[in-house]
Amino acid sequence: MDKEVKLETRIIKNDPSNLFCWKWIRPPTGRTLSELNRLCDLLNGFSYENGETDKWAWNLHPSETFYTSVLTKLLDEKILPNANMSFETARLHLLPQKIGILIWRVMQERIPVRVELDKRGVDMDSVRCPVCDDDIETAEHTFLHCEFAKDIWSRIFRWWGSNRHMYSCLGDMFKGDIGGSKSKLWQSIEWVCGYHIWRNRNLTLFQRKRGNGPMALNEVQIKSFEWISKRVRKCSFEWSQWLINPSSYDDQV
Known part of the structure; x- marks a missing residue:
């Protein structure tokens, strides 16, 4: 079953330190954590005028939510555009x-x-x-x-x-x-x-x-x-x- 990878963050209102409150399905580690820290450094001091909740948006899907299954399909279409898929991939029921x-x-x-x-x-x-x-x-x-x-x-x-x-x-x-x-x-x-x-x-x-x-x-x-x-x-x-x-x-x- 495909699992939705949900990335969401918000800025705590009226917090002078401008801290982030993250909601992760899995806490980031390794290179992902390093990239997250660099992102936080870039956003440090940035102020939101409307004060509304902020979130990540993935523009490659109408729901703006990241799905691994959608990304896999997009990669296949990009990397294998000329693959000959005319031959049936379904197995014969008579054979393993x-x-x-x-x-x-x-x-x-x-x-x-x-x-x-x-x-x-x-x-x-x-x-x-x-x-x-x-x-x-x-x-x-x-x-x-x-x-x-x-x-x-x-x-x-x-x-x-x-x-x-x-x-x-x-x-x-x-x-x-x-x-x-x-x-x-x-x-x-x-x-x-x-x-x-x-x-x-x-x-x-x-x-x-x-x-x-x-x-x-x-x-x-x-x-x-x-x-x-x-x-x-x-x-x-x-x-x-x-x-x-x-x-x-x-x-x-």
């Missing part, structure tokens, strides 16, 4: 929230691939892909052009029963479009596949444990079955059927 967070970061190009780290001044030995070493590591390369990614996507398409083998660009991925139609089940499998591509990248980079296509396909099949079957109540998933023809459950999720 952590999967949706990762995929959103991928589509916004906010994952720590080596090119992005290099832009931010992180000192690295190389910006090449740690999995295939064929090109520099960007988000598009990691999830689309890396040999491991191309292999797993090809296997996933075949498992679904599609004659497609690859995506043309990063923007085509993770949206659930298959054969010209939208499928929540296929989108869930796409997201799980993206999760395992990123997981394989991290295992390769940090633990020197590189996976392979058959192993990755098996992991996607197991985890997608585990997550989706537990969240769909209106039908019963059979493991054997899931391995043979996952698209047969498309109309039941």
